[in-house]
Amino acid sequence: MKTLRQFFSLIFLCLIIYSCAQIGSIGGGPKDELPPEFVSSRPENFSINFDKDEIRILFNEYVKLKNPQQQIIFSPPITPKPIISPMGLASKEVKIELESDSLKANTTYTINFGQSIEDNNEGNPLPFFKYVFSTGTYLDSLKLEGTVNDVFYRENPELVSVMLYEKDSLYSDSVVYKKAPTYIAYAKDSTNTFTLENMRAGTYRLIALEDKNNNYKFDQGREKIGFADSLVELPTTQTYDINLFETTRDFKPKRPKQITNNQLIFGYEGVLDSTDFQITLLSKAPDTLETSITKSRKTDTLNYYFKPYFENDSLLFLFSYKDVKDTLTVKTRELPKDSLVVEVYPKSKIEFNQSVYIRPNLPIISFDEKKIELMDADSTEIPFQTKLDSFNNQIEITFEKKDKTRYDFTFYPNTLTDFFGNTNDTISAKFNTKQASDYSTLDLTINNLDRYPAIVQLIDDKDKVDKTIILTDANKHFFDYINPGEYHVKVIYDDNNNGKWDAGDYLKHIQPEEVKFVKIDEPLRANWDVIKTISLP
Secondary structure, rough: OOOHHHHHHHHHHHHHHHHHHHHHHOOOOOOOOOOOOOOEEOOOOEEOOOOOOOOOEEEEEEEEEEOOOHHEEEOOOOOOEEEEOOOOEEEEEEEOOOOOOOOOOOOOEEEEEOEEEEEOOOOOOOOOOOOEEEEEOOOOOOEEEEEEEOOOOOOOOOOOEEEEEEOOOOOOOOOOHOOOOOOOEEEOOOOOEEEEEEEOEEEEEEEEEEOOOOOOOOOOOOOOOOOOOOEEEEEEOEEEEEEEEEEEOOEEEOEEEEEEEEEEEEEOOOOOOHHHHHHHHOOOOOOOEEEEEEOOOOOOOEEEEEEEEOOOOEEEEEEOOOEEEEEEEEEEEOOEEEEOOOEEEEEEEOOOOOEEEEEEOOOOEEHHHHHHEEEOOOOOOOOOOEEEEOOEEEEEEEEOOOOEEEEEEEEEOOOOEEEEOOOOEEEEEEOOOOOOOOEEEEEEEEEOOOOOOEEEHHHHHHOOOEEEEOOOOEEEEEEEOOOOOOOEEEEEEOOOOOOOOOOOOOOOOEEOOOOEEEEEOOOEOOOEEEEEEEEEE
C-alpha cells in the first residue's frame, strides 16, 4: 500500500509540474515595433541665446545612428561639420559637439536627423526627428507648405526630400549637384504634403528630390527631381505643388567591346532617341569594308557589325550624336564567328491587338515575304502584312484574328538573309487566341480634357499599360479586348506632339508634360460591356 501511495503521489506531482510549466511557459513576448522616444535634451530643444559647444539628446532606450554622415543634416550648414557620437555604438544619448565660432550670430539652426535614429534591438526608426536652436533672441518662424506628386506614376517614391537653396551671391542652379541645401523637410507618405519650418526671410530655389543615396545632392539619371517654376520669396502664404519626374544622364558613349569576330558593342549613358548618329572608323581598313548597326532591344547598346574581318591590334572610332563627339578605342583579336539564330515572339498565346515579331541575332539585309506562310487550324491561308525595322532588327507581322483560333506560322528556308550572307532554316510557330467572351470592353468618355493631342492609357494597379490610344479632337474612345481587372485611366498631354511623354529638364527649367489619373470605379469583368464617363481632376 505504501508503495502504491508513493506511486500515485509521484504521478500527481508530475501532473502539477507539467501544468505549471504549461501555464508559465516563456514565449519571448511580442516583437518590439515601437520607435525610440525623445525624453529630454541639454540645452532644451527650441532654445534661444544658444552659446554651448555641446548638445546632448536623451532617448528612452538604447539607440544607434544609421548612416549619420548622410542622414543628419544641419541647416543652415555648419562649418566645420559638428562631431556626432556615438558612431557605430548603441547609447541612450546622442551627443553633438560644435567647434567654437562655427555658429553665426542671430541665426536659427535645425538639426534634421532624417531616418538615422533607430532602436538598438529591432532597428525601429524614429523618422524625421529634429533639434532646433537659435543663437539670437528668437527662433526664425517662417514656414513653407506644399505637396509633391510623382507626375508619371500614381504613387510617390517612399521617401522624398524637399529642399530650399538660398539664392545668395554664390548661388547657381548647379548647386543641387554639389552642396547640401539650406533647409530640408520630407514629404509625408500618406498625403504627399510637406512643411518647411524655422526659416528666415530670403530668396530660395525650391527642389523636391528622390534622394536614393541620402547625400542631399542630385544624382542625375539615378534620382527623380521636381522644382518650382519661380524662386520662393519668404515670407509667403503661397503653397507650392511640385511634380517629381524621372531623369536621364547626359548622353555619353562608352568604350566599345569586341563580342565576336565581326561584332563590337557600343554602350552609352543617357537617351539615344533617334538614328541621327554616326560611328566612323578612323583606323585604316580594307576598301571593301561594310558595316551595319542595330539597337539592342534590352540594353542601352548599339551593335556594330563589320566585314570582312581584318587584323588590327586596336580600332579607333569617332562617335557623333547631336552635340557630342568622342573618340573611342577598342582592342581587337580573332574570335569565333557568330551563327544565325532567329527568335519568334510571342511564344504561344497571342492577343487580338498583338503582332508577331521575327527577331534574328544578326542584322537583316533582306527577306522574302512570299516564303512566309500563315494558316488557321482549317488550313486556310490567312493574309498578313509585314514591316522591316532595320534599326531594331526585327520583322513585324500583323494580321486579323478570330477568337479561340489556332494559327500555324511557317518561315521557310532562305526567307531572310543576314549581313554575313547566312539564311534561315525552317521556323515554325503556333499561336492561339482566347475567346472574345474572355475579355471586357469599355466605352469611355473623358470630361475636362483640356487640350490635344492627349495620350490615353488603361493601366493596372501596378502601372502596367494595357491599352494606349491618342485622341486628337474627341473625348471618347471604345476599347475592346481588355483583360479583366481593375484599371486606371492615365491621360498624358502630349504638348510637343511627339507621341510620347517627355520628362522635364531641371537646368533648362522645363517642366515635365502634364499627366492625370482617374480610377475606374468598378472592375472590368469578362464578357462585360462597360460604359463609363470620367472627369479629370
